Each structure stands twice: as structure tokens, then as C-alpha cells.
Amino acid sequence: MRIVVAARRDTALWCEALARALPDARVHAWPDAPGEVDFAAVWKPPPELFDRVRIRRAIANLGAGADALLGVTNLPDGVPIVRLVDAGMAEQMAEYVALAVLAAYREQHRYLRQQHRGQWAQRVRLDKRAFVVGLLGLGVLGRAVAAPLAALRFPLAGWSRSARAVEGVTVHAGDSGLDAVLAQSRVLVCMLPLTPDTRGLLDRARLSRLPRGAHVVNVARGPLLVDEALIGLLDEGHLASATLDVFGEEPLPPSHRFWHHPAITLTPHVSAATLIDVSAVQLGDTLRAIVRGDRVAGLVDRQRGY
Ligand code: NDP
Ligand code: OXD
Numbered sequence: 001m002r003i004v005v006a007a008r009r010d011t012a013l014w015c016e017a018l019a020r021a022l023p024d025a026r027v028h029a030w031p032d033a034p035g036e037v038d039f040a041a042v043w044k045p046p047p048e049l050f051d052r053v054r055i056r057r058a059i060a061n062l063g064a065g066a067d068a069l070l071g072v073t074n075l076p077d078g079v080p081i082v083r084l085v086d087a088g089m090a091e092q093m094a095e096y097v098a099l100a101v102l103a104a105y106r107e108q109h110r111y112l113r114q115q116h117r118g119q120w121a122q123r124v125r126l127d128k129r130a131f132v133v134g135l136l137g138l139g140v141l142g143r144a145v146a147a148p149l150a151a152l153r154f155p156l157a158g159w160s161r162s163a164r165a166v167e168g169v170t171v172h173a174g175d176s177g178l179d180a181v182l183a184q185s186r187v188l189v190c191m192l193p194l195t196p197d198t199r200g201l202l203d204r205a206r207l208s209r210l211p212r213g214a215h216v217v218n219v220a221r222g223p224l225l226v227d228e229a230l231i232g233l234l235d236e237g238h239l240a241s242a243t244l245d246v247f248g249e250e251p252l253p254p255s256h257r258f259w260h261h262p263a264i265t266l267t268p269h270v271s272a273a274t275l276i277d278v279s280a281v282q283l284g285d286t287l288r289a290i291v292r293g294d295r296v297a298g299l300v301d302r303q304r305g306y
Pocket of ligand 2: 062063064065084210272273274
């Protein structure tokens with residue numbers, strides 16, 4: 001089996017980890033690649049790779065979200081694309097979102113402001129039964145995030161394309177389903193893939209449907225959210241806070257208003273780091289299964305965009 005790896009960064013580490021996971025494979029680090037390989041393992045690959053190298057069996061996306069790969073205009077037709085499925089990211093995402101939800105519910109921001117003013121004031125506790133957490137996306141990450149929140153007894157309202165059953169979550173689908181989730185979410189967590197259907201989904205009209213004082217968490221992709229709409233609604237006091245891990249442009253430009261907005265907490269795309277060793281083991285199993293002709297998890301549907 002021959003594999004070419006183009007990972008944007010850490011290509012050498014990916015090559016070593018894949019060689020450990022697939023001891024019989026010949027692993028090439030782009031741009032040192034033969035004219036034909038069985039697999040390409042890539043993250044935001046240079047389009048030139050697809051002009052120079054024929055890929056016989058599949059392209060493996062070295063991340064969970066395949067939006068950047070699907071945006072490459074010269075992707076070879078008919079070659080299956082597989083993505084990482086969890087690979088250690090789901091637990092990290094559950095931690096990150098639980099932290100944001102608990103900070104919102106326990107009014108961490110208000111107590112911090114009080115502390116800075118030297119003010120001792122006990123606020124009336126929020127009623128958890130009315131503190132609905134809205135989960136946009138109930139895939140691998142959405143379901144992992146739901147579990148600890150359900151255990152903490154937050155009411156959960158979820159939204160997915162298909163109305164799938166998820167324990168502890170009242171599931172909605174379709175446009176009316178999205179409206180129902182927005183109308184009740186005190187914290188809205190976005191875990192949708194970036195596709196033609198979801199780009200710009202969280203615009204001013206939709207964010208305005210959140211209850212006054214709601215919090216927004218975006219851990220999926222920046223372009224799902226319209227930046228100016230979020231800032232406008234925070235400035236007007238309709239929204240209380242936002243926790244953002246992903247941005248339309250990364251690194252976030254120094255002049256972007258998000259950096260210094262008092263109601264925004266931001267992190268540099270770290271909510272769920274890609275764990276190279278765990279991911280390489282998963283990829284090893286997936287590539288071997290493809291060679292055997294078995295069904296594999298994580299096949300990307302190019303039409304749907306995820
Ligand atoms: P999945 O494919 O497992 O889940 C996607 C979910 O979104 C599914 O529930 C799907 O519905 C739903 N969905 C997709 N399109 C629509 C739509 N048009 N309307 C309603 N629901 C829709 O993906 P993952 O959970 O593994 O990952 C989600 C995203 O998280 C990734 O695409 C990536 O962009 C991002 N991510 C971010 C990371 C970070 O560090 N910040 C790390 C890892 C991922 P259905 O169930 O019906 O198919
Ligand atoms: C991913 C990511 O999609 O790191 O895996 O964002």
C-alpha cells in the first residue's frame with residue numbers, strides 16, 4: 001500500500017504515526033510523492049497534489065470536518081473521501097462545551113465583574129429546568145457533548161438534518177425545527193459541518209430568535225456564523241455572551257473586533273485537537289478495511305458536503 005501525506009503542518013509526525021499503524025505501507029511525505037498511490041492522507045492539501053498524483057483507492061481527510069478538502073476544485077471524481085470519526089476529539093469537545101455551558105448557567109461572567117468591583121452580592125440561582133441548551137448538530141460530536149450535559153440534568157433541544165433519536169435530547173429537524181430550538185435555547189452550541197446549506201446559518205434573523213440574554217458557542221466552523229450579526233446583538237444586549245473557537249479567517253486577524261469584545265471569550269481552534277497517534281491508528285484500520293472492500297465509518301457524501 002502506498003500513501004502520500006500532505007498535512008499542512010506536522011507532516012513528518014503523521015508519516016511516522018501512519019508508518020507505525022501500517023507497517024507494510026510505503027508512506028511518502030508530500031511533495032516527495034510517486035505518480036500513483038493508493039491513498040492520500042491530507043489536511044487542506046495543495047491542489048497541485050491532485051494534478052501530480054493519481055489516487056487509486058481513497059482520500060483520507062486528517063480532520064473531522066471535510067469542508068476545506070471539498071473546496072479543492074480539482075479533487076479527482078469518483079475517489080471516496082473518508083474523514084476522522086471522533087479519534088479522541090469528542091471527549092475534548094464535551095469538556096470545552098460543558099465548561100462554556102456551566103460558565104453561562106452559573107453566571108461566571110457576572111460574578112467576575114462583581115469581583116473586579118469588590119462587590120459581594122449573591123444572585124438568585126437560575127432555574128435549571130428552564131435553562132435549555134440547544135445543540136445544532138447531533139453527529140459524533142453533538143452526541144458526545146449531549147451526554148455530560150444530560151447527566152447534569154440540563155434540558156437539551158437538538159437539531160439535525162434527519163430527526164435521529166438521541167438519549168436525553170428533544171430532537172428537531174427542518175426549518176421549523178431550527179426555529180423551535182432557537183426560541184428556547186439559553187445556550188446555543190453550534191456543532192454543524194460547514195456546507196452550502198449551513199454557511200451563514202447563524203445570521204441576524206436567526207440569532208435574534210434566541211431568548212434575550214442567551215449565550216452562543218461556536219466550535220464548528222467560523223463561516224457558519226455571521227460575525228457582524230453576533231457583535232450587533234451582543235452590543236444591543238440581546239445576547240449575553242459568546243464563546244468562539246473557530247473563525248472565518250484563522251488565525252483571527254489582530255484587528256478583528258472579536259479579540260477585545262468584553263462579552264466574547266475566544267480560543268485559537270483548540271476545542272478538540274487532532275491527536276495524531278490516535279488518528280493514525282483509526283486511519284490504519286480504515287485504509288485496511290477499504291483494501292478488503294469492507295464498509296467503513298466516516299465516508300464523506302460529496303453531495304451533502306459532510
Ligand atoms: P458529523 O457528520 O458526525 O455530524 C454532523 C451533524 O450535523 C449531524 O447530526 C448532521 O445531521 C448535522 N447536519 C449537517 N447538515 C445539516 C443541516 N443542513 N441541517 C441540520 N443538521 C445538519 O460531524 P462531527 O460531529 O464529527 O463534526 C461536526 C463538525 O465539527 C465538523 O464538520 C467540523 O467542522 C467541526 N469540528 C471542529 C473541531 C474544532 O476543533 N473546533 C474539531 C472537530 C470537528 P444528520 O445526523 O441528520 O446527518
Ligand atoms: C477538524 C478540526 O475538523 O480540527 O478535525 O477542526
